[in-house]
Amino acid sequence: MNSGYRVILWPDDRLPRHDRETPVVTTTYSARQDSAAPVAAIRVSNRWTAHALTFLMVFGPGLIVMEADNDAGAVSTYVQAGAQYGTHLLWLLLLLLPISYFVQEMVVRLGIATGQGHAAMIYRRFGKWWGRFSLADLLLLNFLTLVTEFAAIALALDKMGVNPLFGVPAAAIALTALVLTGSYRRWERIVVFLCLLDLVWFAIAFRVHPAASDVLRHSLMPSLPLGGLNASWLFLVIATVGTTIAPWQLFFQQSCVADKRLRFSDLRWARLDTLIGAVFTILVAGCMMLAGNAAFLRHWNFTDPAQMAVQLGAVSGPFLKNAILLLMINAAVLGTTTISLSSAWAYGEVRGWPHSLQKPVREAPAFYAVYGLCVVAAAGLVLIPRAPLQLIILSVQVLAGLMLPSAIVFLQLLLNDKEVLGNRFANRPWNNIVNWTIVILLFVLSLLLAAQVAVPRLFPNA
Amino acid sequence: MTTMMTELDEFVVVHPLDDVAEEKVATEHLGPMPMTRTVKVCLFALRGYLLLMVGLLGFRVLQLW
Numbered sequence A: 001m002n003s004g005y006r007v008i009l010w011p012d013d014r015l016p017r018h019d020r021e022t023p024v025v026t027t028t029y030s031a032r033q034d035s036a037a038p039v040a041a042i043r044v045s046n047r048w049t050a051h052a053l054t055f056l057m058v059f060g061p062g063l064i065v066m067e068a069d070n071d072a073g074a075v076s077t078y079v080q081a082g083a084q085y086g087t088h089l090l091w092l093l094l095l096l097l098p099i100s101y102f103v104q105e106m107v108v109r110l111g112i113a114t115g116q117g118h119a120a121m122i123y124r125r126f127g128k129w130w131g132r133f134s135l136a137d138l139l140l141l142n143f144l145t146l147v148t149e150f151a152a153i154a155l156a157l158d159k160m161g162v163n164p165l166f167g168v169p170a171a172a173i174a175l176t177a178l179v180l181t182g183s184y185r186r187w188e189r190i191v192v193f194l195c196l197l198d199l200v201w202f203a204i205a206f207r208v209h210p211a212a213s214d215v216l217r218h219s220l221m222p223s224l225p226l227g228g229l230n231a232s233w234l235f236l237v238i239a240t241v242g243t244t245i246a247p248w249q250l251f252f253q254q255s256c257v258a259d260k261r262l263r264f265s266d267l268r269w270a271r272l273d274t275l276i277g278a279v280f281t282i283l284v285a286g287c288m289m290l291a292g293n294a295a296f297l298r299h300w301n302f303t304d305p306a307q308m309a310v311q312l313g314a315v316s317g318p319f320l321k322n323a324i325l326l327l328m329i330n331a332a333v334l335g336t337t338t339i340s341l342s343s344a345w346a347y348g349e350v351r352g353w354p355h356s357l358q359k360p361v362r363e364a365p366a367f368y369a370v371y372g373l374c375v376v377a378a379a380g381l382v383l384i385p386r387a388p389l390q391l392i393i394l395s396v397q398v399l400a401g402l403m404l405p406s407a408i409v410f411l412q413l414l415l416n417d418k419e420v421l422g423n424r425f426a427n428r429p430w431n432n433i434v435n436w437t438i439v440i441l442l443f444v445l446s447l448l449l450a451a452q453v454a455v456p457r458l459f460p461n462a
Numbered sequence B: 001m002t003t004m005m006t007e008l009d010e011f012v013v014v015h016p017l018d019d020v021a022e023e024k025v026a027t028e029h030l031g032p033m034p035m036t037r038t039v040k041v042c043l044f045a046l047r048g049y050l051l052l053m054v055g056l057l058g059f060r061v062l063q064l065w
Helices: A047-058 A061-067 A072-085 A090-114 A118-159 A164-179 A184-207 A212-220 A231-244 A247-259 A264-297 A305-316 A318-351 A365-383 A389-415 A418-425 A429-454 B037-064
Strands: A004-007 A028-030 A042-044 B003-005 B011-013
Touching: A042 A047, A047 A264, A047 B011, A061 A090, A061 A184, A061 A247, A061 A264, A061 A318, A072 A118, A072 A231, A072 A264, A072 A305, A072 A318, A090 A118, A090 A212, A090 A231, A090 A247, A090 A264, A090 A389, A090 A418, A090 A429, A118 A164, A118 A247, A118 A305, A118 A318, A118 A365, A118 A389, A164 A184, A164 A318, A164 A365, A184 A264, A184 A318, A231 A264, A231 A429, A247 A318, A247 A389, A264 A305, A305 A318, A318 A365, A389 A418, A389 A429, A389 B037, A429 B037
Parallel strands: none
Antiparallel strands: A004 A028, A042 B011, B003 B011
């Protein structure tokens, strides 16, 4: 009689023998003594219940990485896109849905296969020069982005009548406390809850009454602006792409998958998590554009979403104003915790320090110090009177343009590294066709942005 | 190990953080990636791209000076 549990390695069991190169777990737990079986195991009698529970346990990193990308900068970009072009750029979001999924899916595979972060893999496989370049670029870009997150928090608090001198430090303390519990699960549950708060964007989009026919038509049919291609349209298109696919996401999700210790057999659930995250994020981004569309229809001019929220609140009631301002803060909070973590994980991996949210502060002091330093320094910079915030925002765009294509090239090369990944996790030919197309597209957009910056009159103004 | 099954058709589900640590692909013994033609071309293109971007940035800064 078989007295043990046999681990089901569903994907590998179905693979041909030559594909079983990578090591797999073959642990068998004793049913009599249960000494090796995990204590917190849940026993169910239905296969589908088991699948659903497994998915819920794996769920998190995909949703978080995608939704946190709808950070303060993204709210600003999407609302601005809606305010300038109404619903005419919705097709772009739909196009970005598969692109963001395919890019992040590669990161999931790499993280599950190696159990290591992206920065560590770049160091190991491309040497110190590229490793240092990637890390320095990531840390600098992340820090500057954090400054923009806190600037958005200060802006929204100010419009709500809260003094940023109190509100920003309070936010920084809360964001630091969020990771200090020594429990990955606790952090993940709180952040997933914050992600789900973005469902309120659907209510906002419903309240501003967009024309359903316009939404449908412009989502499915790409169109150029009236009067043809112009510099402002091109800039918004590039900004939208750059906002939807950000370098920190690659580093964050791989480290997050490694920290959560996702297993080979979790791959399909992690992919589903990432797909759900991508769909949710794009829908929320679409709702932000629809909120901006309300300003487009009324011919309002504004410099930031907080100003638009105040204008919208004056004609549509306080719900819209308060909801948009609170969601701006929520977006910035989500962006701050994930971006800071991507920096702390990456730096910890490269330095060989303990770097896990599962560890208490005394066991990983340097990891938490990097996180805290990022948060506190960015919050402090925002509170300095006359800080050069416009220069910082411009620097973020320039550095992101430098960083994203190079990070994706490394990712693509790593996913073709059969010495590491074997046939099981490496890219298939169709993966390569899709992903190289994405890489080329991103390079072209970055070069167009660079050309526009260098030669401002290259494209006609609107 | 995500889902385990006994002979009694009982499924055991374990959170990844509660599970036995899985043996991952070993990368410690690996050095730098072999410089195949694809890798060389990619890194060469990347260097060119970075130089071009830095050059354009420098040009723009000089214009604004």
